[in-house]
Amino acid sequence: MSATFTLYTDGGSRGNPGPAAGAYVITDAAGADIDAKGIYIGEATNNVAEYVGITEGIRSALAHGAGSIDIISDSELIVRQIKGEYRVKSDLLRPHYEECMELLTKFARWTIRHVPREKNKRADQLANKAMDARVDVHRQAAPLNKRSRNPLRLAVLISGGGRTMLNLLDEIKAGRLDAEIRLVICSRSQIAGYEKALAAGMNVKVIRKIDHPEVDDFSDAIAQELDAAGVDLIVQAGWLCLWHIPDRYMWKVMNIHPALLPSFGGKGMWGHHVHEAVLAAGCKISGCTVHFCTNEYDKGPIIVQRPCPVLSRDDADSLAARVFEQECIAYPEAVRLFQQGRIRVIDNLALID
16 A cells, blocks of 8 residues: 655745745654655745755655655645635746645645644754755755765866866765865866865866867867876766767766756857746746756756846846855755765666666
8 A cells, every 4th residue: 555645845035026935844654754855946935945945755655655745834825826716817827836745746735735834843944954054954864974985086177167077076075075176177277266276176188179179179188188197977067068978977977058958058058048038038947957968059958957036137147146046056966966976867768767
């Protein structure tokens, strides 16, 4: 018989929109905890955060084998929308609502009801902890500063300021990512990221395209350094140079793209070019995508995506800042999934176990 779980959900924003987080707590029929998590989502509204808490909680319940679910929320509006008693008028909320309703079709039975906030304290606390820390807060996460004997060995490829590289380094130092950066490859020495990597004491190599005009020679030079460092995973972090990935590194190279692929990808779509295209298209939602790299631009299997709203007052800079908040969450999440051996690639799809 399939399990019946209770899902307590909450979400909040400090500014509406402002720094926001959703949260969920899942218990079984006996009241024992199954899972609990606060999900930091960057700048968003209260209602978006509420939906994130619900949809992520539903995903977790399904992953833990729930056949039926009873959802409890202290947002009367969201409860009425999901029950069909109140029409979703907001273009910003509609995609979240539709995603939620699609997930609910996977259950044999589901219910949702409203409770006062004082009867939903644990989910409320998790949402606030995630907002305070500005990272996801997971009950099952490893203790901070715990290190294994065999941390994941990373190489980071950069062509710019190195913000993503430093974010990964911060996650490692905080104990949220059991890894070490064995190698940093820069496509130029006259970039801020080169100086930052040196200042952090990392092993830095400069491999310039101008010194290797043929793409195969350029690729071989990169692969030789990767082999010498003995890395497990290569993460492209603002890397702008085409190189051919050897077969031995297939599904071991990740990239992060500042939009929700497959939209706004391909050759020439990087940095502000992407955000300007999103704004020109009138999109209401943008975000980021972590994907495995192939030898085609932005065509590899998608591992993690995180959305964020596009606001009417946005320009490319403000949208880029909001997307980068999600990038700082998405990339470490994808690296953790790889380290845990939870990603399988089948028919160019990355399946998460």
